Amino acid sequence: MNPAARESVVLSRILRTGVAMCFIGHGAFGLMTKQAWVPYFGVAGIPEPLAWRLMPWIGGLDVAIGFLAFVWPSRALFLWAAAWAVWTALLRPLAGQGWPEFFERAGNYGVPVAILVIVGLRGRWFACLPEALPLTDASRRNAERVLRGALATLLAGHACCALLLKKAALAHHYEVFGAADPMALMGAVGWFELLLAAAVLACRVPGLVVFACLWKIATEALFLTSGAPAPLFEMIERGGSYLVPLALAYLLTRSPEAVSLSQPQRAGSN
Numbered sequence: 001m002n003p004a005a006r007e008s009v010v011l012s013r014i015l016r017t018g019v020a021m022c023f024i025g026h027g028a029f030g031l032m033t034k035q036a037w038v039p040y041f042g043v044a045g046i047p048e049p050l051a052w053r054l055m056p057w058i059g060g061l062d063v064a065i066g067f068l069a070f071v072w073p074s075r076a077l078f079l080w081a082a083a084w085a086v087w088t089a090l091l092r093p094l095a096g097q098g099w100p101e102f103f104e105r106a107g108n109y110g111v112p113v114a115i116l117v118i119v120g121l122r123g124r125w126f127a128c129l130p131e132a133l134p135l136t137d138a139s140r141r142n143a144e145r146v147l148r149g150a151l152a153t154l155l156a157g158h159a160c161c162a163l164l165l166k167k168a169a170l171a172h173h174y175e176v177f178g179a180a181d182p183m184a185l186m187g188a189v190g191w192f193e194l195l196l197a198a199a200v201l202a203c204r205v206p207g208l209v210v211f212a213c214l215w216k217i218a219t220e221a222l223f224l225t226s227g228a229p230a231p232l233f234e235m236i237e238r239g240g241s242y243l244v245p246l247a248l249a250y251l252l253t254r255s256p257e258a259v260s261l262s263q264p265q266r267a268g269s270n
Helices: 004-032 035-043 049-071 075-094 098-106 106-119 139-164 168-177 183-202 207-223 232-237 239-253 258-260
Strands: none
Touching: 004 049, 004 075, 004 106, 004 232, 004 239, 035 049, 035 075, 035 207, 049 075, 075 098, 098 139, 106 139, 106 239, 139 168, 139 183, 139 207, 139 239, 168 183, 168 207, 183 207, 207 232, 207 239
16 A cells, blocks of 8 residues: 555544544433433424433434444535534534534534545545545645644634633533632633644644644543543544544644655545
């Protein structure tokens, strides 16, 4: 396998893993039924009794989408994944929880959008895409822009959940450090994340993006000590927040010369 094909396969696996983690983690909460979901059904005018009955069906569909990202990835699948991730993120501000909640979930919709940018919208919608994505010079640059924008957005969104929304759940996460004032610590972390988001936009430094990946893993791992129900699935659901910077770091560490060795045609275009 030549360097360009190897890069394409690795990037494909990273991005598909991001989609799978997001949908399997989200779907698990639907199967378990989650009280916090009830207001989101209310946005669509669905009464609470029906919401509880619908949750397992939605959860099952999400889990199926997550597994299909590996076994039968297609343009239609990733378009659905992007649209559904945008909609579920929008439900937060529509339910009165504030717009930072939407932006903080940019990893959920940024990953499938990055895949669509690479494979393009022209071609057979339900055909199984090859493991090696058609990574051309242009699609590589566009994918990098999408991933960089998604990373900066999710970092800034998480920061604004602390600085603007004063989200109590976040402050509760920082109580594990024994801080005398968890709200003050949350605010400091918020300002740091805003600076990190700006740095991600301004600098093409792989090490900085790797740090952002590790930072997101560490901060989301606080769910494990928060006492939240099914904390492991909370971490899995946020897979896009880790896989976006991982995919971006991988692109930034690959030499441009490797891409020029192979310019594969668009998958499924014949």
